[in-house]
Amino acid sequence: QVQLVESGGGSVQAGGSLRLSCAASGRTYNIRHNGWFRQAPGNQRELVAGISSGGSTNYADSVKGRFTISRDNAKNTMYLQMSSLSSEDTAVYYCFAADDYGNNYWGQGTQVTVSS
Numbered sequence: 586q587v588q589l590v591e592s593g594g595g596s597v598q599a600g601g602s603l604r605l606s607c608a609a610s611g612r613t614y615n616i617r618h619n620g621w622f623r624q625a626p627g628n629q630r631e632l633v634a635g636i637s638s639g640g641s642t643n644y645a646d647s648v649k650g651r652f653t654i655s656r657d658n659a660k661n662t663m664y665l666q667m668s669s670l671s672s673e674d675t676a677v678y679y680c681f682a683a684d685d686y687g688n689n690y691w692g693q694g695t696q697v698t699v700s701s
Contacts, residue, residue, distance in 0.1 A: 587611040587690045589680045594695030597670055601699070605665040607680030607692055613661045615684040621654060621665045623676035623697075630679065634665060647673070670699045 593605040609616065620635035634644045634654035642654050653666040663680065680692035 587613060587616060587682050587684065587688075589682060589690055589692035591678065591680045591692040591695040594678060594697045596698045596700065599671050599699055599701045601670050602666070602668040603670065603697060604667070605678055605680075605695060605697075607663040607665075609661045609663070609682060612684070615686065616682045617685055618683045619654075619656060619663045620681045621663075622679045622681055623674075624679070624694075625676040628676075633678070636663065667697070670697075672699050672701050675699050 588610045590608045591605060593603060595603060597603055605621065617638045618635060621633040622630050623633050624630040632645055633648055634642065634652055636642045636654045636656055644652060651667065651669045656663045667674065675698050677694040677696050679694045682690045
């Protein structure tokens with residue numbers, strides 16, 4: 586089992602920045618892929634950014650050039666640095682992990698609210 590705990594959400598004005606953190610515990614050595622998803626009211630959950638165990642990253646087109654995903658393996662922590670935020674980025678952000686055995690894990694979510 587893997588447990589994920591997000592932190593760093595909050596309220597920010599448009600154009601501002603936030604950094605989200607996701608701390609993993611448990612059988613973290615089996616994690617092969619991490620990512621951040623988000624869900625706005627009335628919308629489906631969507632992938633924001635992903636990072637593989639090898640460090641390869643991918644981003645949704647809507648956040649390319651503004652968000653950066655990274656991971657500190659020594660701390661078992663993943664980050665999402667968000668800049669140039671707009672109201673369209675307002676959502677609950679979820680941390681995600683997938684292990685070698687096909688199990689998916691989710692954090693509890695952290696609210697990001699961007700005011701114009």
